[in-house]
Amino acid sequence: MIELTLQALFSGLLAGGYYATVAVGLALVFGAMRVINLAHGELVLLAAYIAYAAESRYGINPVMAIPIALVVVASASAIVYALLSRIEQDREINSLILTFGIGIIMTNGILTIWAADIHSTTNPWFQDSLVIADTLFAMNAEVAFFVGGLALMAGVYWWLNHSWQGRAVRALTSNRNAAMLMGVNPRQTEILSFMIAALLATFAGVAIYTGKTVFPSLGHVLTVKAFIITVLAGMGSIHGVLIGAIMIGVIESLTVTYLSASLQELAGMLLFLVVLFVSPSGLFGGRRALAR
Amino acid sequence: MKHAILGAALLAAYVGVPLLFGGTPYVMGLIVAALTIAGVALAWALLGNLGGMVSFGHAAFFGVGSYTSAVLSMKLGVPVFAALLLGGLGAAVASVAMLPALRLRGPYFALAILAYAHIFQILATEMTPITGGAGGLLSIPRFPTLFGLEFGGKTGGYVIILTIILLSAFVYDAVRRSAWGLALKAMHDTEIATRVIGVPSTHLKAAMLALSAFITGVVGAFNAHFISFLEPDYAFSSTWTVLPIAAAIFGGYRTVWGPVVGALAIYLLDQLVFKPILPHGHQMVLGVLLCAMILLSPGGLLPVLLRRRRSEGGRHAHA
Numbered sequence: 388m389i390e391l392t393l394q395a396l397f398s399g400l401l402a403g404g405y406y407a408t409v410a411v412g413l414a415l416v417f418g419a420m421r422v423i424n425l426a427h428g429e430l431v432l433l434a435a436y437i438a439y440a441a442e443s444r445y446g447i448n449p450v451m452a453i454p455i456a457l458v459v460v461a462s463a464s465a466i467v468y469a470l471l472s473r474i475e476q477d478r479e480i481n482s483l484i485l486t487f488g489i490g491i492i493m494t495n496g497i498l499t500i501w502a503a504d505i506h507s508t509t510n511p512w513f514q515d516s517l518v519i520a521d522t523l524f525a526m527n528a529e530v531a532f533f534v535g536g537l538a539l540m541a542g543v544y545w546w547l548n549h550s551w552q553g554r555a556v557r558a559l560t561s562n563r564n565a566a567m568l569m570g571v572n573p574r575q576t577e578i579l580s581f582m583i584a585a586l587l588a589t590f591a592g593v594a595i596y597t598g599k600t601v602f603p604s605l606g607h608v609l610t611v612k613a614f615i616i617t618v619l620a621g622m623g624s625i626h627g628v629l630i631g632a633i634m635i636g637v638i639e640s641l642t643v644t645y646l647s648a649s650l651q652e653l654a655g656m657l658l659f660l661v662v663l664f665v666s667p668s669g670l671f672g673g674r675r676a677l678a679r
Numbered sequence: 680m681k682h683a684i685l686g687a688a689l690l691a692a693y694v695g696v697p698l699l700f701g702g703t704p705y706v707m708g709l710i711v712a713a714l715t716i717a718g719v720a721l722a723w724a725l726l727g728n729l730g731g732m733v734s735f736g737h738a739a740f741f742g743v744g745s746y747t748s749a750v751l752s753m754k755l756g757v758p759v760f761a762a763l764l765l766g767g768l769g770a771a772v773a774s775v776a777m778l779p780a781l782r783l784r785g786p787y788f789a790l791a792i793l794a795y796a797h798i799f800q801i802l803a804t805e806m807t808p809i810t811g812g813a814g815g816l817l818s819i820p821r822f823p824t825l826f827g828l829e830f831g832g833k834t835g836g837y838v839i840i841l842t843i844i845l846l847s848a849f850v851y852d853a854v855r856r857s858a859w860g861l862a863l864k865a866m867h868d869t870e871i872a873t874r875v876i877g878v879p880s881t882h883l884k885a886a887m888l889a890l891s892a893f894i895t896g897v898v899g900a901f902n903a904h905f906i907s908f909l910e911p912d913y914a915f916s917s918t919w920t921v922l923p924i925a926a927a928i929f930g931g932y933r934t935v936w937g938p939v940v941g942a943l944a945i946y947l948l949d950q951l952v953f954k955p956i957l958p959h960g961h962q963m964v965l966g967v968l969l970c971a972m973i974l975l976s977p978g979g980l981l982p983v984l985l986r987r988r989r990s991e992g993g994r995h996a997h998a
Contacts, residue, residue, distance in 0.1 A: 491966030499960035664779045
């Protein structure tokens with residue numbers, strides 16, 4: 388019983404790592420531009436399918452496919468930004484609908500090119516199991532991408548706190564006008580946040596392709612999950628996102644272990660609703676509220 | 680003059696269309712399906728226009744309405760037309776569960792409601808004893824024959840969905856013209872100032888959410904009895920969210936008739952033109968259309984067309 392619980396906690400922790408890489412990208416873009424990019428999950432999915440195409444057609448190792456996927460995803464992200472910046476009236480609502488539309492285009496584009504089949508890596512190393520302390524099991528891919536994801540997020544965290552550009556992103560998040568008076572170029576900073584989001588999305592996409600399975604409707608699920616995590620965390624808090632993501636991961640894996648796999652999504656959603664009800668500004672968001 | 684046009688339009692819709700297409704079930708089926716989308720689009724636009732809320736979760740109301748009505752008529756023997764209204768009521772009750780989300784601003788509300796839609800879909804799949812689970816419900820009672828009129832067929836279904844849409848549009852228009860409508864309009868401009876002068880804005884928004892859910896639920900219930908089959912993946916499909924949004928944005932969600940016209944145009948284009956070309960990814964075209972409308976003409980097509988006609992007539996465009 389204890390072993391089972393420990394295993395569930397461990398698997399949840401690993402899943403939380405890749406949820407966090409997806410959610411941090413969404414939160415960064417939201418912070419800089421006040422826009423929730425509903426196509427963010429589709430960007431992750433695009434990276435996963437690029438890795439799949441590279442592996443199945445040219446036999447390229449998924450990890451080696453990251454640079455190729457990064458170029459494609461960053462271009463897609465730049466297009467999303469270019470379209471978003473053209474919206475003038477009712478920015479909040481129209482940007483939601485616009486990115487929703489872009490998400491539909493991407494999901495159906497992927498469906499048209501790669502069909503609705505479920506894919507995962509064919510490289511056996513990623514799916515070999517790794518045993519830790521004789522009791523905890525994981526796939527090589529899960530552990531590798533968990534560690535890599537943490538390193539990447541640590542890098543983003545350092546960048547946000549110590550580089551001029553990173554601080555500019557945070558400045559835009561906390562007060563747009565004051566940041567512009569201090570010499571922050573909003574367009575440049577927004578583009579930068581989209582590029583960092585693309586980098587995180589690429590990494591997460593390849594992680595999903597090697598450690599889990601990918602299918603066209605996954606993008607939508609990822610966007611919703613990333614949004615839930617961002618709300619749990621409260622906006623503008625990177626370590627909050629990491630903790631929220633791990634919470635979701637752990638709750639999901641406990642539900643799968645003790646209840647049923649089909650209730651997995653429900654557990655996370657219910658947690659989300661409870662948090663919304665009790666503390667609408669999130670668990671780590673301070674008083675800067677998302678609610679009125 | 681205005682009454683004469685209205686009368687002629689009603690006559691054409693109730694008598695002309697069935698006479699013209701009643702003999703070809705395929706065309707009639709297409710029109711009914713387009714009107715089903717139109718009903719949801721109307722309800723979605725009501726929430727967006729009057730309540731200032733964007734919802735990505737109308738599939739939840741559609742699904743709850745269809746399941747409520749189907750289960751009541753199958754297991755408890757409730758007459759189909761009564762079950763239709765109870766389906767709407769069920770969806771309105773489901774919207775009460777979403778009230779905590781009303782505390783959230785624009786994007787948060789939109790996504791919270793998306794999360795709700797997922798929850799309802801999972802519940803419908805898991806509550807196997809009531810809903811039949813993933814296997815779905817078969818042979819849901821069709822509409823009966825009343826006063827010598829047969830409502831079970833395609834033409835009967837057409838008359839029912841047309842009536843639902845006309846009544847919904849009538850209620851929508853009445854709310855918009857009432858004092859509530861004025862308060863809601865003021866809320867759209869500045870919510871804080873509106874609350875200061877004593878408008879119970881949260882109550883009004885909750886009422887709009889419930890009304891929108893009710894209409895969507897009735898349309899969902901209609902669809903269940905019309906096609907006589909339900910399964911969770913179908914009843915809660917994102918199609919019931921995506922198509923109505925595209926239709927409302929295309930036609931103009933700030934008008935009463937824009938979403939209906941938009942739904943007819945979008946659905947028929949989708950089925951007759953795009954689906955044969957792109958059998959699997961034809962929704963891509965809807966995405967393109969949605970993006971193009973938001974970027975080029977966020978107010979929709981209907982207001983643009985009307986404005987052009989009115990300015991030709993030398994009058995000022997309406998706001």
